[in-house]
Amino acid sequence: MSINSGGEATTIRRRSWRDVDLRAVAPFAALALLIIIGALVNPNFISITNLANVATRSAFIAIIAVGATFVISSGDLDLSVGSMVAFVASLMILFMNSGVIADPGLMLAAAMVLTVVIGSLCGLANGLITTVGRIEPFIATLGTMGIYRGLTTWLSQGGAITLRSSELQSLYRPAYFGSVLGLPVPILVILIVTAIAAFILYRTRYGRHVTAVGSSRDVARYSGIAVNRVRTIAFIIQGLCVAIAVLLYVPRLGSTSATTGILWELQAITAVVVGGTALKGGAGRVWGTICGAFILELVGNIMLLSNFISEYLIGAIQGSIIIIAMLVQRSLTRKA
Amino acid sequence: MSINSGGEATTIRRRSWRDVDLRAVAPFAALALLIIIGALVNPNFISITNLANVATRSAFIAIIAVGATFVISSGDLDLSVGSMVAFVASLMILFMNSGVIADPGLMLAAAMVLTVVIGSLCGLANGLITTVGRIEPFIATLGTMGIYRGLTTWLSQGGAITLRSSELQSLYRPAYFGSVLGLPVPILVILIVTAIAAFILYRTRYGRHVTAVGSSRDVARYSGIAVNRVRTIAFIIQGLCVAIAVLLYVPRLGSTSATTGILWELQAITAVVVGGTALKGGAGRVWGTICGAFILELVGNIMLLSNFISEYLIGAIQGSIIIIAMLVQRSLTRKA
Amino acid sequence: MTRDGEEALAPVLSAERVSKSFGEVQVLFSVDFDMLPGEIHALVGENGAGKSTLVKILSGFESPTSGRLLLDGEPVSLPANGAAEALGIILIHQEFNLAEHLTVTESLFLGREVTRFGVLDRRFMRAETRRILDMLGSHVDEDALISSLAVADKQMVEIAKAISRDARVIFMDEPTAVLSREETEILFDQVRKLRAKGTSFVFVTHKLNEVMELTDRVTVLRDGQWIKTAPTRLLDSDAIAQLMVGRELSSLYPAKHEPDVDEEIVLSVRGLSTGYVKDVSFDLRKGEVLGFSGLIGSGRTEIMEAITGLRSRLSGEVLVHGTPLAADDFMEGVRRGLAYMTKDRKGRGLLLEEGMTANLTLQSLGRHVRYGYLDPASEREAMARAKRRFDIRVRDDRVRVGRMSGGNQQKLMLAKVMETGPKIIIIDEPTRGIDVGTKQQIYHFIAALAREGCSVIVVSSEMPEVIGLCTRVAVMREGHLVGMLEGDDINEQTIMRYAAGLRRQAS
Amino acid sequence: DTKTIGVSIPAADHGWTSGVVYHANRVAQLLMKEHPGLKVIVKTSPDPATQANALQDLETQGIDALVILPTDPDPLVNAIKEVKGKGKFVSIVDRAPSSNDNSVRDLYVAGNNPALGQVAGEYIKKNSPEAQVVVIRGLPIPIDQQRQDGFDKAIAGSKVKVLDRQFGNWNRDDAFKVMQDFLTKYPKIDVVWCQDDDMAVGVLQAIEQAKRTDIKYVIGGAGSKDMIKKVMDGDKMIPVDVLYPPSMVGTAMELTAAAIYDQIPVHGTYTLDATLVTKDNAKGYYFPDSPF
């Protein structure tokens, strides 16, 4: 029996590896398919510049979605991220406009630290309202979504908040438009953020707790996990990711307005789900999330580069493509 | 022993009944509180006209949210309802503009039937994509949201679709602006729709199955319930409710555009959750939903009637009020 | 009831050379099984032997990989997902199959609601539910939500659900695992009544005395193989146990080891009250095995949860090694060597969607952190150790815990708790759903722990277990600690008397 | 005696509407100072359905006159008619419903949407007659369509060629994306017409990032302070701007106040022109204090 079961175990291991891999690979397969379609639609599509453009501008959603992966894995939801971007970015620019620090380099560094702190605080607020206030996260973050957006509108008096100092602007610009060893900075940031997130989610105690809390609050509690703390920290991580996205967003246009980040929350959640994380919580797939964000951006890009679609129908076709991509994923996974 | 434990059982029974009642009552308590606040803010608030106005215009969200109660109770989610309103309303107006039927009365009747059919078909599409396609409802309906919105934009060629025949318009007008025995038609419709929905959810076999499916898919399946059918029918009911909302919407504004119904899905879901239905599925509270829709509309109304709030901050205060309302509910329930 | 004319009776339902594989893992190997009309057929075997799988196949919840089923002698393929109920074939699942948001009445009639003119006949269904529950001697409120019920009550609802249907064959997968003696008696009465009317039962259990008491025939499975089918009266418990395990079993309980009277008091509970539990005080010495007995719902679980900080206390204090333990802080207790194993393995014990290793180390991840990150190799090692130590048997190492056999889940849960390296261990229902062979292992394990200087509290509804294992037994009744028995007082009659309220010690 | 004017305008959801809110509030203060008994209530709404509600709420407060800048005119006609039917003085600003007559309103202060497109189109036709143009539109609603129609009319029959048009949702980020893709798609673009100054911000960044030199200039619209500043400073990429002043709501409010205080009889249509702002006249349109 023991020999036998040893033999069994190895076959099994091989099989289940295949299983796991295929599910994780599915979003990447969908991505590959899209790239092929894109190349057929327009030869420019496959150019390095275009792909780099797409990857670069997917940065905001991708980074925010990495945070959302934590929140969703732990069984919650954050609808406020879009408005949080607007709010945090507005405060950052206002701080830089305030001119309290004369030296531009120092000012920029201080502004970045401030941004990270504010982002985390916003996340903390979301976390506390949901956990301590025991309000369904959908509603809690819908509420803070209104609050952050409202405060932004109020700060900007409905208009735009623009970075005034051109010195700061040119100092800060490379943070979005620059590149390191040929790799655009935003892509680099995506990779770093995702790698860290993957490490936290898969290789640390906290990450394991996130998964446990997301699959069963009760089991987590009976295993001595401080459920509310884990959930709150996930919200803080989300806030941090928003702050990082803001650090990239501000140098791009150097301004924010009341429309900044509108509907980004839906995009982030979509990226997470397309990437293979279940909305019910439990299992997070960080790399899948990045892939999901990239897929979303690609779909838009392909639409624009193709010549045969009426501009009125773009939304409809985008919707269909997302559904089809999910169906492709499903059928891939089912065959496994 | 047996006598004794009999006594125990009754205590438990009493306790749990109180529990249930209070949880169901909580949204109504929040509503009462809001009405008191409203009365303090502006004496006009408490006038019959104003309250009737608010109730009347909550009709769209309320009716849609009744449908959403089914979808959410069965453990799904429908993000497409807002665009579905736009799409169905556009088709209805286009049909009436087509003039294929000469007699206005007949034309109107046919248009109404058509609307109901189209609404149900849209719901059916959502249901099939989610259940047969086995796509997470969030993504599936986000996809169809894009599709319905895109088709609307295309139908309207970016502009508005307006009911042309003034004869039809004046014939149809009372459906929104009329009243029966002093009760505005939309309020009447809300009441009828809710009563029917409550009957279905609480008094029929199908309703029972909705709760079971939402509570545990496996248990439902093991009890011989056709889970996918139950879920699909919930989506169809949602489509039907959207159609009914459209029947009230068209006579009010007489026109649609690509922006009709934007974000209504979030409002409908909020109404459902504020009304006491859990997003995780399993327990639907139809009357609570109506109450939730009314609360949302009241918050807006109070904002507008109070003249001391900067218009830039309205969103922020609305958000806070929703959170506070939920906290009030929670604390009420906890004390029970 | 004798079954001398066995051959004369045609089986109602039978399986011929049924095999079952999940993926590439074979779980059943060409098993034959039949049920005669009006018989109670015991199905026994070690954990993971394939009992649940076999009854699932016979009731249509799983389909066999090969072999066939015969209903009334005709080959059938049973409809999936419980639709076989229409043919009079009913399964009481080993794990509960009740939706938390429904009421008792709603659960009982789920999928076959009674309607009048399309409207639910709620009054009828409630009355009917009450009637069936009364018949089973259950005091569960017919309007109570399932989520508010205790584990045992859920089981009674589950049984009521099966009995209320017009059944020809009822499969019961360990129905008594969470029931008290009284409840078990009532259940058996009902089963006998139905047998008299011609209903057949298949009864899966690990309680061999129940097999002897109730059943007409026994079938033994081992490692997915059919071993033997025989009339019960030709066997005894030991013989069955031997057939199951494939070797002779020595005595079930290890020798008791009384701690010295002057041994250090490691845990001291003073005047502890919660909502239901009132003013409980007791001490636990080093190396002691203390039993907690009492009827179901007597508040044993509640007090243990209050001690460990999983539930808030109203008053009273808990001292660990003489220093107070903070209320509502489970982790502090764990840090100070206190461990608690829940009785609700599905809802509170294990992450059913995860693999074994993730579950095993969940509570003790700190031990596997190296340079700030989790070391998979160290976790794998722990898993291998636990599998050996607790004899966890799975045929697929990467199986989701939810798909493991019930008994192996139980062992995994025990292993998980022991991973924290506790000195004071509270085990709620240690052997729920565990086969005799493993039970013996667990008992010896507990005794060994005590000998090594650990202190153990065993909360159990199985009286023999408490009696065989513990040097002192506390008896709870309706939230009060009514007796603390020692020495010769530890016997079934005395415990029962205290538990039923016929006697009470002045405290 | 006391009188009340209700002002219903879109919520500040992008630059231009924020200008509207700014000017509505500014003029409200002015008017209240000027007429001691006058109360001006300004309410903002994000979409037609909410705005219809806002009208009801304003009526509840007992207004004598309504100034409305509809988020989307056609869906609001019925709601406006309700107010008008009760004998209130109604002014519609900027966005006209398809049946825009005395039964709907007393006064119509028109921004000229078709002209906004037309002026841009004519400038392009005149200054770069063979230009290859890409267009970034706003949201798919009627005013956008009117601007587009005006533009198409202006370039009709010329050699100006529209390569592509897409929606940028009057949003900087979306415009940035669309422009990036246009740049990928077309190796040579001469002129970008993006119909709105907010979107022009994103367009300029995309061009700068791509380091493309083929684009001669970008035409926005509306007259935001940033773009007017660029015109004033002689920025090559922004040689002109087409005016579509958010202050028109203020004009309407002033006219309405005059009407209810019987100072002058006001009725009919006042159309504001879509002025072409050039380096020479830019100074007159520069409001550094406005949020827009």
Ligand SMILES: Nc1ncnc2c1ncn2[C@@H]1O[C@H](COP(=O)(O)OP(=O)(O)OP(=O)(O)O)[C@@H](O)[C@H]1O
């Ligand atoms: N769906 C499944 N997928 C994979 N393996 C499964 C599945 N269901 C059961 N198994 C495996 O089949 C084997 C037999 O399980 P089964 O539940 O039938 O045992 P059992 O005899 O009922 O044990 P117990 O007494 O512990 O309840 C176990 O090794 C289990 O892990």
Ligand SMILES: Nc1ncnc2c1ncn2[C@@H]1O[C@H](COP(=O)(O)OP(=O)(O)OP(=O)(O)O)[C@@H](O)[C@H]1O
């Ligand atoms: N009369 C009552 N009033 C309130 N609650 C009661 C009453 N009787 C029983 N209970 C509930 O029963 C629970 C006590 O059950 P507990 O699980 O602690 O008992 P147990 O002895 O461990 O039984 P089990 O064998 O089911 O584990 C308490 O949580 C309490 O809420």
Ligand SMILES: [Mg+2]
């Ligand atoms: Mg089993």
Ligand SMILES: [Mg+2]
């Ligand atoms: Mg217990």
